[in-house]
Amino acid sequence: MKRNRSKRPATPESSMDSLGARIPAAQRLQFAAISEKRVKPQLAVHIDDIAVDKLSGAMKAKLAKCRKEGKFGWDSPLQCSGERLAGLLGESLVKGDPVDIANFAAMLHSRGISHQVIAEQALHAMLRGSRLQHLLRITQGDELRRAVRGMTAMLVNDEWAEHVSKDPDAMALEAAITELHNDLAEANEILAEDAKTITGDRG
Missing domain, CATH: 1.10.287 (Helix Hairpins)
Structure with a gap:
């Protein structure tokens, strides 16, 4: 007849931490090599990713503000053509707000508008905007x-x-x-x- 052996509770002296402290360094390295739980080294965040994350946060905030103001429809060709979006990109370039520029670029990218259409319409809008800004400065000066x-x-x-x-x-x-x-x-x-x-x- 087998005797029932009671399991002794784990004590600090018998824990894995205390065991690891007592075994030689070479054996600790060997245990670590065959362990299933590997510690992955933390990779440093690249400055490119930081810049993109910072800009995307500003873009989302600006878009949320525009939605509250009742602005929508950029994703619908019936409400806003690709040419119109490209023109807005050109106008934002003249104004110089990088967040607006990025938002219009994201919309164009999401809609899959061709680079040729974007280049042509944005250039026309930039030229119109430059002329209007110049005329406005002349008028204000007069x-x-x-x-x-x-x-x-x-x-x-x-x-x-x-x-x-x-x-x-x-x-x-x-x-x-x-x-x-x-x-x-x-x-x-x-x-x-x-x-x-x-x-x-x-x-």
């Missing part, structure tokens, strides 16, 4: 020059009066001149009162 000429003429004729200009630089200049004009008028009033006090003229 507005500023007209406003400055008008202010100069009023100051020369000593007939300063506030007028509203749409150009922000002209508005800032107008505000500065108005402040100086008011300060000068206040200073003249103080000098006139002091002069009356000195001469005793209360008239």
Whole structure:
């Protein structure tokens, strides 16, 4: 008749960790080589992957914002043609926002639009955008020059009066001149009162 042998509970002295601490280094290496559980070395994240992950996060955030604003339909040829998407890519290049550029590039890539269509339509949009930006700068410059000429003429004729200009630089200049004009008028009033006090003229 077999005796029932009770299993002794594992103690710190009999654990695998304590056993590994007592066996020679050569045997530990041998055990590690035949072990089923291999420890894989952690590979360093490449800077390329970091840049892509950072950009993709910004892209998703921008697309989510656009969806909240009611913008959609880029994936439907009936609502947005490939030519239109390529044109938007060209316009975003002129504006210089890399997140917008990447989003339109992702849409074009997802739709499988040919490189030739993208190149042609994006180039046309870039040229249109460049011309419009140039005309806008000329128009803004003309507005500023007209406003400055008008202010100069009023100051020369000593007939300063506030007028509203749409150009922000002209508005800032107008505000500065108005402040100086008011300060000068206040200073003249103080000098006139002091002069009356000195001469005793209360008239």
